Amino acid sequence: MMQCAIVSLGQGNLGSLIASLKRLGHEVEVWRNQGDVHAVDWVIFPGVGALGGAVQALKQQQLLGLLQRQYQAGQAMLGICLGMQLWFEEGEEGGRGLGWMAGTIPALDAPILPHIGWNQLVPTGTAPEWIRTFDQQDFYFVHSYYVQPNDADLVKAVSDYGHPFPSLVMQGPLVGVQFHPELSGNVGEEFLRELLHRQRG
Amino acid sequence: MLKARIIPCLDVRQGRTVKGVHFENMVDSGDPVDQALFYAHDGADEIVWLDITATLEDRALHLQQIAELRRQLKIPLTVGGGIRTIADVERVLNQGADKVSINSAAVYNPDLVEQVARRWGSQCVVVAVDAKRVNGQFEVFTHGGKRPAGRTLGPWLREAEERGAGEFLLTSIDSDGVQAGYDVVMMNFARGNTARPIIASGGAGSIDHLADMLAQGHTALLLASLLHQGQVTVHMLKRQLKDRGFAIRVDE
Numbered sequence: 001m002m003q004c005a006i007v008s009l010g011q012g013n014l015g016s017l018i019a020s021l022k023r024l025g026h027e028v029e030v031w032r033n034q035g036d037v038h039a040v041d042w043v044i045f046p047g048v049g050a051l052g053g054a055v056q057a058l059k060q061q062q063l064l065g066l067l068q069r070q071y072q073a074g075q076a077m078l079g080i081c082l083g084m085q086l087w088f089e090e091g092e093e094g095g096r097g098l099g100w101m102a103g104t105i106p107a108l109d110a111p112i113l114p115h116i117g118w119n120q121l122v123p124t125g126t127a128p129e130w131i132r133t134f135d136q137q138d139f140y141f142v143h144s145y146y147v148q149p150n151d152a153d154l155v156k157a158v159s160d161y162g163h164p165f166p167s168l169v170m171q172g173p174l175v176g177v178q179f180h181p182e183l184s185g186n187v188g189e190e191f192l193r194e195l196l197h198r199q200r201g
Numbered sequence: 202m203l204k205a206r207i208i209p210c211l212d213v214r215q216g217r218t219v220k221g222v223h224f225e226n227m228v229d230s231g232d233p234v235d236q237a238l239f240y241a242h243d244g245a246d247e248i249v250w251l252d253i254t255a256t257l258e259d260r261a262l263h264l265q266q267i268a269e270l271r272r273q274l275k276i277p278l279t280v281g282g283g284i285r286t287i288a289d290v291e292r293v294l295n296q297g298a299d300k301v302s303i304n305s306a307a308v309y310n311p312d313l314v315e316q317v318a319r320r321w322g323s324q325c326v327v328v329a330v331d332a333k334r335v336n337g338q339f340e341v342f343t344h345g346g347k348r349p350a351g352r353t354l355g356p357w358l359r360e361a362e363e364r365g366a367g368e369f370l371l372t373s374i375d376s377d378g379v380q381a382g383y384d385v386v387m388m389n390f391a392r393g394n395t396a397r398p399i400i401a402s403g404g405a406g407s408i409d410h411l412a413d414m415l416a417q418g419h420t421a422l423l424l425a426s427l428l429h430q431g432q433v434t435v436h437m438l439k440r441q442l443k444d445r446g447f448a449i450r451v452d453e
Contacts (some may be wrong), residue, residue, distance in 0.1 A: 011321055012321070013294035013295070013297075013299065013325065015294070015296065015297025015299075016271065016297060016299055018297075019274075019297060020275065022272075023273075048324070048325070049322050112397070112420075113397070114323070114324060114368075114398070115203065116206075116324075116368060116421075117203050117204060117205075117206050117398075117420065118204040118246055119202065119204065120202065138450045142367075143324070160202060161203055180277075183275070183276055183277045183299065184275070184276075185241070185275045185276050188275065189275055
């Protein structure tokens with residue numbers, strides 16, 4: 001059993017994420033202000049809302065400074081969709097991210113947006129072995145922006161919508177996914193189970 | 202590559218799934234929580250849950266069922282029916298819905314679409330549109346297909362997109378429940394009027410009907426009567442569509 005803390009990014013609907021972590025037998029708490037923050041197995045940045053609003057919410061809830069410190073101390077963190085985009089520097093959508101990962105947040109180039117639905121994961125050459133077991137598996141996506149790290153080696157899997165884009169990035173204690181494992185059926189559940197157990201620390 | 206979405210729809214009244222023809226003559230067809238979980242287990246890509254009466258008395262039961270479903274459901278859940286205010290949206294999302302489907306209220310109070318999009322993000326807002334042919338035009342209807350909205354389809358799709366709709370659920374009233382095929386003409390027309398994903402609804406009666414739509418490039422199909430009658434399963438449909446060469450997710 002892991003202790004998982006979901007960082008409130010303001011108005012996000014967290015029901016699916018909480019339900020999926022509980023199904024896996026983990027303990028879940030939601031951090032809404034600085035008093036909630038403490039050492040846990042995983043800190044999770046959820047994937048709902050908008051970039052500017054999320055950074056604003058972290059400041060208002062006085063979570064930002066404490067999360068910065070946890071990140072620097074090597075706390076394991078999972079970012080989902082917007083929760084991952086938040087770690088980057090600057091987005092087309094406007095507003096600055098946290099700058100923990102060097103890179104940008106460009107818009108997808110495709111005739112129909114958002115990219116909504118199930119799409120394949122293709123692990124890269126630098127992906128850890130356990131991620132390669134998810135080669136060609138379908139995960140659920142819903143987004144109009146993606147992340148482009150400056151260091152291509154951080155990209156552990158790509159997916160394709162209009163063009164290939166990074167769908168899984170790792171940097172030290174940070175694991176970011178563009179898809180929603182909590183909405184990706186049995187495969188997503190298996191992914192979360194593996195990730196939370198293997199990748200910690 | 203993006204897989205086409207096969208999306209079972211549950212029309213729920215007083216805690217039971219029902220389905221009618223042309224939005225009328227409702228027939229009871231089961232417990233919606235069990236059905237949704239069964240469809241998900243069988244390979245559904247998402248679930249749409251529409252509370253078709255949404256009276257005050259039904260609301261508590263409805264919310265309780267949504268919460269129960271969320272605890273077990275591992276795929277996206279859209280909930281609609283009777284969503285009129287921000288408070289309605291909040292209640293449904295708090296029970297674990299991933300998206301809300303807004304129909305009549307979007308037409309009569311388009312600000313609601315903007316408010317929901319601003320607060321929870323566009324990905325959360327599905328604008329449901331019911332339309333049928335009137336004097337050679339696609340007219341939008343509300344209140345379960347009974348009341349003309351005074352708008353035609355193209356301009357309404359464009360306005361709703363502008364206001365923050367993340368996705369459309371478009372039902373052809375002409376085709377709904379008849380199981381004679383999707384309204385390909387209406388769906389193609391809609392496709393040309395918005396850059397948002399469109400979930401096509403109304404008319405699925407056979408696997409050929411689904412294949413016709415996929416062949417035209419549509420990527421999200423709603424299913425109701427065809428599934429509730431139990432003649433075919435989600436898995437059978439998806440397996441056969443995949444065998445015909447379409448991009449379909451099939452859980453082995």
